[in-house]
Amino acid sequence: MTVLTPIESARSAASPARAAVMQAVSGVAQTELAPLVRAIDAEGLYPEGVMRAMGAAGAYRHHLPRLNETFDLRTTIDAMSRASELCLSTGFCMWCQSALGWYIFNSDNAELHETLGAKIATGEVLGGTGLSNPMKTLFGIEKLKLSATRVEGGYRVRGALPWVSNIGPEAWFAVVFEREDGKRVMAVLHGSGEGVKLTANDHFVALEGTRTYGVQCRDAWVPDAHVLADPIDDYIPKIRGGFILLQAGMAFGMIQGCIDLMEQVKPQLGHVNRHLPDQPEDFAERLAAMKAEVYALCETPHDLSREYFRRVVSARLMAGDESVAAAHNAMLHCGARGYVTGGDAQRRLREAYFVAIVTPATKQLRKMLADMDAA
Numbered sequence: 031m032t033v034l035t036p037i038e039s040a041r042s043a044a045s046p047a048r049a050a051v052m053q054a055v056s057g058v059a060q061t062e063l064a065p066l067v068r069a070i071d072a073e074g075l076y077p078e079g080v081m082r083a084m085g086a087a088g089a090y091r092h093h094l095p096r097l098n099e100t101f102d103l104r105t106t107i108d109a110m111s112r113a114s115e116l117c118l119s120t121g122f123c124m125w126c127q128s129a130l131g132w133y134i135f136n137s138d139n140a141e142l143h144e145t146l147g148a149k150i151a152t153g154e155v156l157g158g159t160g161l162s163n164p165m166k167t168l169f170g171i172e173k174l175k176l177s178a179t180r181v182e183g184g185y186r187v188r189g190a191l192p193w194v195s196n197i198g199p200e201a202w203f204a205v206v207f208e209r210e211d212g213k214r215v216m217a218v219l220h221g222s223g224e225g226v227k228l229t230a231n232d233h234f235v236a237l238e239g240t241r242t243y244g245v246q247c248r249d250a251w252v253p254d255a256h257v258l259a260d261p262i263d264d265y266i267p268k269i270r271g272g273f274i275l276l277q278a279g280m281a282f283g284m285i286q287g288c289i290d291l292m293e294q295v296k297p298q299l300g301h302v303n304r305h306l307p308d309q310p311e312d313f314a315e316r317l318a319a320m321k322a323e324v325y326a327l328c329e330t331p332h333d334l335s336r337e338y339f340r341r342v343v344s345a346r347l348m349a350g351d352e353s354v355a356a357a358h359n360a361m362l363h364c365g366a367r368g369y370v371t372g373g374d375a376q377r378r379l380r381e382a383y384f385v386a387i388v389t390p391a392t393k394q395l396r397k398m399l400a401d402m403d404a405a
């Protein structure tokens with residue numbers, strides 16, 4: 031079992047830093063994000079200014095080991111949650127950015143910490159993660175989509191990923207590919223890198239403002255300097271807990287946003303809404319319990335034990351279930367005012383399903399728990 035080093039433990043206690051980040055993040059959410067929420071949903075607007083302002087506010091850096099005076103996943107989760115209260119597209123883009131930083135600073139590639147990693151941490155460079163396919167591969171759900179040939183000084187990568195978000199021609203993103211000997215490698219690719227082609231995607235029912243592209247690798251060039259782990263065997267267990275835990279920010283914000291919607295209609299509709307079986311107070315109580323569990327798990331994100339990972343997977347499953355349930359109830363409580371095209375409740379309902387289908391999806395989480403029980 032790996033636990034935090036004493037330095038990491040000391041850093042994780044630093045909550046004044048969290049308060050400062052949250053104050054700045056709340057300001058960005060209210061003044062810059064709130065006015066854009068409908069355009070993000072209806073027109074697929076990518077909130078680039080918000081993403082960069084969130085970076086300047088410190089939203090992408092506190093969970094990064096080896097970088098900070100603090101080492102604190104909770105601050106990053108809380109910042110993502112604040113944005114997700116208003117808009118899940120933005121909350122998800124913040125997760126993409128934060129996950130890429132998590133991979134880089136958990137890698138032994140020190141040069142990448144100082145170059146790309148430092149810029150991802152501040153939002154100066156934007157980026158994402160193409161790890162859905164490998165995360166499914168590692169748990170026996172599908173085959174790895176990228177393969178590579180070893181050449182002098184690096185790899186040539188072939189294959190395609192259907193969806194990678196928060197990217198573009200100027201962005202970086204992480205991928206996993208298979209070597210000729212079957213071993214797997216994780217590396218970063220650039221959106222305009224040699225042999226990399228970004229393709230326009232299907233339209234989604236929500237999350238349209240996430241700059242989501244298909245990625246084609248046609249002998250894409252990956253120099254050794256861009257490798258995060260080769261092979262990935264010991265590295266994936268180090269990053270998988272944080273990868274999943276950070277997604278809690280999307281769920282916490284979604285649930286809180288739905289509680290707010292239910293509360294908002296109480297003055298007009300409370301006399302009849304009180305007959306609905308699920309009330310905002312019920313969701314608030316369960317949200318508090320979920321937060322307590324996730325924040326406790328955030329204290330030791332490098333714990334490699336089976337018991338720890340089981341708790342992480344269980345918390346993530348509950349996050350998806352509760353997000354969908356809260357959005358469903360926001361719709362029931364808001365009634366027709368939530369059902370009009372500009373209504374917030376219908377948007378939250380469409381968004382909420384994303385928490386349950388983004389990797390690891392509800393069905394994958396249930397398979398992982400079943401496999402753990404059977405082992």
Ligand SMILES: Cc1cc2nc3c(=O)[nH]c(=O)nc-3n(C[C@H](O)[C@H](O)[C@H](O)COP(=O)(O)OP(=O)(O)OC[C@H]3O[C@@H](n4cnc5c(N)ncnc54)[C@H](O)[C@@H]3O)c2cc1C
Nearest residue numbers: 159160161162163192193194195234237242387388389391
């Ligand atoms: C808005 C959005 C953003 C996403 N962003 C990312 C990201 O940044 N990084 C990332 O790695 N993943 C991303 N994904 C993928 C996501 O994480 C999940 O993998 C996906 O939603 C399906 O997961 P699932 O476990 O339900 O698999 P299933 O839907 O059961 O199966 C998924 C597999 O089916 C195939 N498939 C199904 N439908 C289609 C289709 N319309 N076109 C092509 N292939 C199809 C693909 O092979 C895919 O791997 C995104 C998905 C969406 C909808």
